[in-house]
Structures are given as C-alpha cells and as structure tokens.
Amino acid sequence: MIAPANHRPADYSPKTALQKKLINRPRDVVTESLEGLALAYPNLLNIAYAPPVVWRKDAPVKGKVALISGSGSGHEPLNTGYVGRGMLDAACPGGLFTSPTPDQYVAAMHAVEGGAGALFITKNYTGGLLNMGMAKEMAEDEGFRVQTVLVNDDVAQNDPENRRAMGATVLVEKIAGAAAEESRPLDHVAAIAQQVADQARSMGLALTGCTSPRIGYPTFELPADEFELGVGIHGERGRQRRMLASADAMTEMMLEPIIQDLGLTEGDNVLALVSGLGATPLQELFIVFRHLHHSLAQRGIPVIRQLVGNYITSLDMAGCTITLLKLTPELTRLWDAPVHTAALHW
C-alpha cells in the first residue's frame, strides 16, 4: 500500500471509466494520430516515429534559422499543425501531456538545421525546461548553435517564474517564424520571439475536465453550475472554482487580469487570440470574442488583429483561453506575413 486509505484517490466507477472516443488502443493514440496527420498533409510534412519528429518537407532551408518547438500531445493543432513555411521547421510531439525527450530535439536538429542555428521554443513547465535544457546541451556538443525562448504568459499564476505557457506559444511561433523566413540571424529571431513572449498574457477557464485516453476518466468533475477559473492546458484544475455566470461576465473575469498585468492603456493596439480548449463550439468562442472586442474598444484598446478557433487545446476539455499581445508595427507586419501550415495559412 503506497498511499494511505483516506488519501487514496477514489476508484472510478466502470461507467465513467468507459470513455467514448474515436480511438483504437489507448497506447497507440499519439502514433496513429501522427500517421493520420502525415497522410492528410503529404506535400507539407515529413514525419518520423522513433523518436517522433514532424518537420517541413522543404527543410533544411539553407541559411535560415530553424525553429523547433516541443510539446506534449493533446494540444492539437499545437505544435504539429504549425509546421510549415513561415512558422515552425519542426515539432517534437511528446506523449499525452508529456514533454518530449531530448533525443527528439536532437533528431529534429539533424532534420532541419540549415546552417544558421536553431531557436528552441519552450513552454514554461518543469518537464519541458528540463528536457529542452538537456537537448540544448546535446545539440551544442554536436556543434550546433542553439538559442531558446521561454513562453510563460499565464496570469492565473501570481509568481511570474511559475507562469505556464498558453496561447502566446502560437503567437511566438508565428511571429518568430516570419522573422526567420526573412533570413534574419539567430540573435534577431530569438529577440523577436522574446519580445512576443514578454508582451503577451493569457487566462483560461474550464467548464469540464478532460479525459486522457491513457487514463479513461476525467481529470476532475464539476457540478452543473460551477466552472474553474485560471486553468492551464493539461486538464488540471484552476486556481478557483466559481459559480457559472453569463459569457460576458466570465469573459470579463479572464480579461481584466490580463489587461492589468500587461499594463495596457488607452491607445495600445492588441492582437487577441480566443482559443477553445477542445470541446467548446466555435459559436461560443465567437460570443466570447464579441464581448472581448467590445470591452477592449470601450477602454480605447482596439483589437487590430485576431484569431478565434481551436489553436491550443487540452484534449476534450470544454472552455477557452484568452491571449492578448500588445502589438508594435513590426510585430503586426510579421503577423501578417504569409504562413503555410496545416492549421494557419494566409
């Protein structure tokens, strides 16, 4: 007995243990999903499985800084959906909600490095940092040049060192990807990535937990009239449980701390990302975006660029995250630059 009876997690009933998902064997979910991705984008992506790496078909691009992003699976389209011209050169998909291993980064380096070094984009999680740190040491031992950028945009955490990465990850990858495509040197690309990370903040809420296929029951269950405020993207509970309110009121609960933390003032231009967590209809996301747009306009903070949809998810969790990025003319221009990936293209 490795946990005392009164602290042993409750056994789940067979009813809730029967998950309703379009899967074969739970242990094959990540691999089979990657196989499907490869078949869906034959002209865009190369995919290897041992270790798992997804990289753009035209890599290595000579003289271009390579952007490599690692992340657990279960956040699709992050990051595999962002591999392609104008964004990532390679993504290293880990297990479900599990950061990838160092050998995945090193394999990605060999596949995509074009002689100008690489930028590793890392989300601020203990495992992500540890594995990426080891990967950087291993790649540098092989003579590669590597810089890193840390994304930590979640204002639900009071301690900035402990802030999780959320939607800003997508914005960093898009904007740094555009800078790399302009053949800028590694220092510049890293500086722009850092600027985006520094000027973006996020907050999320959950209406339900999520069910990892390897586990088969939800990470938490909520009464019908409550929601979790300040959640991350790994099915964990939020900072607080609150009574359900209107979409406008719940949007305001996410928006206010972001505005305060970013120190946004009248006249600032922002990019807004409203991302579903996996099981929320677009219809509801647009209702959230509607209020967010109005509320910011009333404060004299116009939303001049936006993205609404499922861009960084947490399996089948219902709810959403909001991300605001304080724009500059250069960041806006790089955001507008062409991108050709599975999930973003213009």
Next chain:
Amino acid sequence: MTRDVTLEQMQHWLLHYADQIEQEQATLTRLDAAIGDADHGVNMQHGAEKMRAKINDLTDCHDIDVFLRTIAMTLISSIGGAAGPLYGVFFLRASKEAGPGDVISLDRLAQMFQVGLESIQQRGHARLGDKTMVDALAPAVEALRLATDAGQSTTEALAVASEAAEAGMLATIDMEAKKGRASYLGPRSIGHQDPGATSAYLLVASAAATLGN
C-alpha cells in the same frame, strides 16, 4: 557481514523497481490526476518497460558505472516530462560516483544516493517541503548516511532509508506544492500525496528489497 553491493544486485534492484512501477501504475496516475496532469503512472511505466528490456539486453556489462549510465540514458529518452530528466540525472550522477568495477561498498552506495539527490535538486530547483520527489529522497539519503556511518549492515541501513522515504512520502500529503504542476493549484494541492515522492519512495523500497545481504 559484508557491506558490499554487487552489479548483479543492482540489476535486481532496477528490475524490482520496474515491477513495482507496473504494479502501482494506476495508483501513481490517480495521485497525479488529483493534483497534476495524470501522466506520471503512464510515463513511469513506459520507462520501466524500456529499462527492463535494456537490463535484459545488457548481458556483457561488467561495470556498475556503465550499467547505471545506460539506465540513465534509457530513462531520459523514454519517460519524458519532468520525471525522465530527474531520474535520469540521478542515475547519471550516481554512475560517475560508482566508477568502474562490479562491486561497491555500502559507503559508496550512500554517497551515490547523496550526489544523485543533489543533481536532482540542481536540475529541478526543488527544496525539502516543496511537495516533490525530494521529500521522499532527502530523508532516505540522510538515514542511509547515518546508518552507514553507524556501522549497520546494508540490509539494516537500506531498511531505515526506506522507512524514512515512506515517512517523507506521506508527509507530502499536508504540504502545499511549490514546484511542478501541482504548484499551479496553490493551497488546493494540500491534502494530496505527491506522485513523484511516491515513485521515489518505491525506488528506495526496491533498493531495500534487493541490495541487502
């Protein structure tokens, strides 16, 4: 009374640990579901499978340092998350401390646990009381050192180390997490046993079950 530990015993230790992880996989996962992201059991089981296969393949290995280094690299490339690098650096650092040869003294084993713990703390920045694997390992390392210096046998010394690890693991229930995913919950992490401390306790308990004489 011999106080030596052999390579063969170390192989038994880690095979035993792999069995323990597989037996307790569901419990580790449920502990993690309560305060983390519910992947600790699954990830550790993946590492355990790879570790068992590697040990069974390593028939011509005659040095403890080579053996432990191979274990470290196997865990680093198979577990993922925070646990992979942390257990990985524990064995990597322990392998350097062990050095070549197929037998080490109990004193050296205690030293290996000490430097292994230090490397985990250097990488993970966790201190005692942060509700992590350190809370099980640190008391075990201290107990192992005291018992070794007091002249106890390997069996006795590892038994007290295992008891200390278990007490440390149980003490995480009342702690508020300061590191890792559980820390995102703040005070809501109190009242739950830490899954990392639990898998770390199993490592020490497996040592107690296999390395004595």
